[in-house]
Amino acid sequence: MSLDLTPRQIxxxxxxxxxxxxxxxxxVAIAIRNRWRRKQLDPELRExxxxxxxxxxxxxxxxxxxIARRLARLVRxxxxxxxxxxxxxxxYVGRDVEAIVRDLAEAALDMVKQEQRxxxxxxxxxxxxxxxxxxxxxxLEGETSDAERxxxxxxxxxxxxxAGELEDREVELTYESSASPAAVxxxxxxxxxxxxxxxxxxxxxxxxxSVTRNLxxxxxxxxxxxxxxxxxxxPDKAQAEAVRRAEAxxxxxxxxxxxxxxxxxxxxxxxxxxxxVQRDLLPIVEGTTVQTRYGQVKTDHVLFVAAGAFHVxxxxxxxxxxxxxxxIRVELDALGEEEFRRILSEPQASLTKQYAALLAAxxxxxxxxxxxxxxxxKLACQVNxxxxxxxxxxxxxxxxxxxxxxxxxxxxxxxxxxxxDAPLVQARLSDLAADEDLSRYIL
Numbered sequence: 470m471s472l473d474l475t476p477r478q479i480x481x482x483x484x485x486x487x488x489x490x491x492x493x494x495x496x497v498a499i500a501i502r503n504r505w506r507r508k509q510l511d512p513e514l515r516e517x518x519x520x521x522x523x524x525x526x527x528x529x530x531x532x533x534x535x536i537a538r539r540l541a542r543l544v545r546x547x548x549x550x551x552x553x554x555x556x557x558x559x560x561y562v563g564r565d566v567e568a569i570v571r572d573l574a575e576a577a578l579d580m581v582k583q584e585q586r587x588x589x590x591x592x593x594x595x596x597x598x599x600x601x602x603x604x605x606x607x608x609l610e611g612e613t614s615d616a617e618r619x620x621x622x623x624x625x626x627x628x629x630x631x632a633g634e635l636e637d638r639e640v641e642l643t644y645e646s647s648a649s650p651a652a653v654x655x656x657x658x659x660x661x662x663x664x665x666x667x668x669x670x671x672x673x674x675x676x677x678x679s680v681t682r683n684l685x686x687x688x689x690x691x692x693x694x695x696x697x698x699x700x701x702x703x704p705d706k707a708q709a710e711a712v713r714r715a716e717a718x719x720x721x722x723x724x725x726x727x728x729x730x731x732x733x734x735x736x737x738x739x740x741x742x743x744x745x746v747q748r749d750l751l752p753i754v755e756g757t758t759v760q761t762r763y764g765q766v767k768t769d770h771v772l773f774v775a776a777g778a779f780h781v782x783x784x785x786x787x788x789x790x791x792x793x794x795x796x797i798r799v800e801l802d803a804l805g806e807e808e809f810r811r812i813l814s815e816p817q818a819s820l821t822k823q824y825a826a827l828l829a830a831x832x833x834x835x836x837x838x839x840x841x842x843x844x845x846x847k848l849a850c851q852v853n854x855x856x857x858x859x860x861x862x863x864x865x866x867x868x869x870x871x872x873x874x875x876x877x878x879x880x881x882x883x884x885x886x887x888x889x890d891a892p893l894v895q896a897r898l899s900d901l902a903a904d905e906d907l908s909r910y911i912l
Contacts, residue, residue: 527801530860727777
């Protein structure tokens with residue numbers, strides 16, 4: 470785990486993937502570091518220190534979700550992203566807000582199990598190898614009854630196996646496959662306590678189906694490796710650790726929180742359903758205990774990061790009790806031409822690098838000229854101004870249109886080298902971007 474990173478280290482790590490938004494990065498970095506600081510306190514004081522939840526305010530496509538997602542991955546915390554607008558007040562048809570916590574527990578368990586599989590990988594790999602040898606050698610059993618000769622034969626096969634010489638040889642493998650029950654739809658969306666209890670019941674009593682197939686060694690190894698790794702996991706310990714991690718390190722990203730606000734400036738009767746969702750969210754954010762299939766999960770120290778455009782409503786339109794649970798408000802900067810240029814070229818996994826790698830898989834070379842990147846950034850800015858402003862997401866659309874010929878033709882004929890410069894960008898996209906009516910539908 471990387472929970473002991475300093476705020477500056479967290480910001481530096483986020484800078485490698487996300488351009489700009491220094492205020493938002495500093496806010497989340499401090500919130501994460503405060504978690505580590507809290508754990509250094511005496512137990513009595515530790516319980517009194519509550520997380521300082523954050524609201525990120527900004528239009529779509531400026532990096533709100535990406536900051537939260539990258540942060541969770543960086544510090545290896547259980548992470549759940551939910552859209553607040555998908556929930557409805559208890560009693561209405563829709564999702565129950567407690568499903569957020571149950572999803573967080575699931576995410577934590579997946580993380581714990583993956584870590585335990587990785588820790589047991591060497592031992593599991595050795596066991597899987599022995600099982601593969603058992604599958605490869607029975608046909609030869611009649612040829613030698615001598616134990617010493619058979620062991621030499623086994624060692625010879627082991628060498629070939631490790632050298633990759635037997636990857637295509639078929640073996641007959643019998644393994645267990647879970648029989649998936651038909652989906653059951655419950656009143657109210659089926660996401661409440663009854664929903665997860667029934668699902669748990671299906672999983673507990675669902676029959677394991679034995680399947681026998683002839684598979685190449687390469688595929689059989691993966692199945693055997695998964696089975697052997699699963700044997701190394703103690704379910705009770707994994708579930709207990711998952712609950713602990715969800716409570717102490719969980720991060721919940723509440724997107725579109727502005728859509729459950731009531732715009733007071735418009736007047737009229739308050740939206741009862743939206744206020745109901747806010748009141749249902751309040752105990753979860755404030756700190757409560759939710760029953761999950763792995764035990765009770767307390768939300769007192771879960772970090773909640775909310776986000777919204779707030780172009781109609783304002784954070785002050787939230788009910789006062791919920792406002793008080795989000796003391797940190799950060800406004801993200803709108804993205805312009807310079808930010809688009811940097812997004813295209815600076816991050817470790819920038820879009821230009823991604824497309825170059827995709828075409829390199831076909832043997833093609835994609836070269837990006839500086840003026841080509843600048844022209845693309847300028848066009849993205851122009852289209853955002855002329856149509857709906859969707860921030861950096863506009864770059865995805867433009868790049869797909871720009872590189873459509875190469876993406877279609879790659880893999881046929883001789884590999885090529887393509888240089889993306891300003892004239893090429895203008896030739897392929899300028900007319901489309903200039904036609905406002907057409908760009909609304911295509912770009």
